[in-house]
Amino acid sequence: MKENRTTYAILGLLTTECRTGYEIKQLMDRSLNHFWKISYGQIYPTLQKLVNNELATVNSVAQTDKPDKKEYVIT
Template sequence: MKTETKFIVLGMLTIGCKTGYEIKKLIDTSFSYFWKMSYGQIYPALKKLVDESLAIVIQVDGDPLERKQYEITEKGRGKLLQWLEMPVLETGIQRNEFLVKLFFGRHLSLEKVLAHLDMQKELLKAKQVIFMEIEKSIFEQKESDDTPYWLYTLDYGKRMNETALAWCEDKKRAILERRNRVGSKKRTTINNEEC
């Protein structure tokens, strides 16, 4: 298990998430544009946190599902703060299948490359809607000390998304211009050969 997973889960316990389900739900709605995590990562992390006395399990009377609820310990708060204070020495690596396919784009027809770009634009537009919904839900909640930091990370996602959308439009224009240039060169060559 990566260290980041353990500390992200630990951090989630500080903002009101008490179950693995609540942690996953918040990650899927608020974190998904910069970090993904599965139940297969969350539950082992919770177990490890309890084993290391960084969190405890709380029994909730009357819970028909008998869900385990977790709470961060003082030791856990100390470890989380230690991790948060450590400098981040990399910019992060993103996996992007679309960019890999574009890199090998010469093997595709221009129509297929343009179709991939159009699909990316649609996905990015859908992501814009999600960002607006996240922002709305943040403003609907009672303001807390976490609120400005949630908005800062959301703003990063919105700006990256806007940049990616503008990039898609720019590359589509570039591809169409290139197709027109290459097409006109071929027509010129054919016409010269006919003379």
């Protein structure tokens, strides 16, 4: 897996309460937005790579009247 700053940042955030791509984006926008702009187009492919490389797992959580939520956990 090609490693980059986004990979390390997301792995670090998975050690916190952040579990979904949306939560990761919100936290990064609140705390790092002044010097690092990140998009969903960076977050979700990186999360998928982490799962493919067994650095994280993903679980689907059912939600009422919404699509299932994907929660990621560092391995």
